[in-house]
Amino acid sequence: QVQLVETGGGLVQTGGSLRLSCSASERTLSSFTMGWFRQAPGKERELVAVISWSGGTTDYADSVKGRFTVSRDNARNTVYLQMDSLRPEDTAIYSCAASHLPPSAAYRGYLYWGQGTQVTVSS
Numbered sequence: 489q490v491q492l493v494e495t496g497g498g499l500v501q502t503g504g505s506l507r508l509s510c511s512a513s514e515r516t517l518s519s520f521t522m523g524w525f526r527q528a529p530g531k532e533r534e535l536v537a538v539i540s541w542s543g544g545t546t547d548y549a550d551s552v553k554g555r556f557t558v559s560r561d562n563a564r565n566t567v568y569l570q571m572d573s574l575r576p577e578d579t580a581i582y583s584c585a586a587s588h589l590p591p592s593a594a595y596r597g598y599l600y601w602g603q604g605t606q607v608t609v610s611s
Contacts, residue, residue: 490515490600492584497605500574504609508569510584510602518562521587523598524569526580526607536582537569538591545591552578574609582607 496508510522521540527533536549537558546558557570567584583604589597 490517490520490586492586492600492602494582494584494602494605497582497607499608499610501610502575504574505570505572506574506607508571508582508584508605508607510567510569512565512586516562517560517565517567517586520600521589521591521593521597522558522560522567523585523587524556524558524567524582525585526578526582527604528577528580531580534580535595539567540591547591571607574607576609576611579608581605 490512492510492512494510500506519541523538524536525533526536536552537556539546539558539560543560555573560567581604584602585598586600587597
């Protein structure tokens, strides 16, 4: 079992930045592909960013490409999502998840999930 905890959410104005962190205290994340998902009220869950176990492969949803950056520090057992140039449509609950499949598997293979952190972007 992997317990994931997200931190770093909050309220920010349009154009602002936030950095989310996802950590696990009892098991290493270094063997997992890690994904960041978001879900806004009334909308389907969206995979916004994914990073391979080594950090060598990343991918982004078109809606965030060029604004969000996913990274990881396996020594700290933490994955990050840097969010810049935030827009009101980025408002959602953001969750991290761990997958045993490579990034190319997209939404498949995610076994462990955090509880999420709220990100609100005001206009």
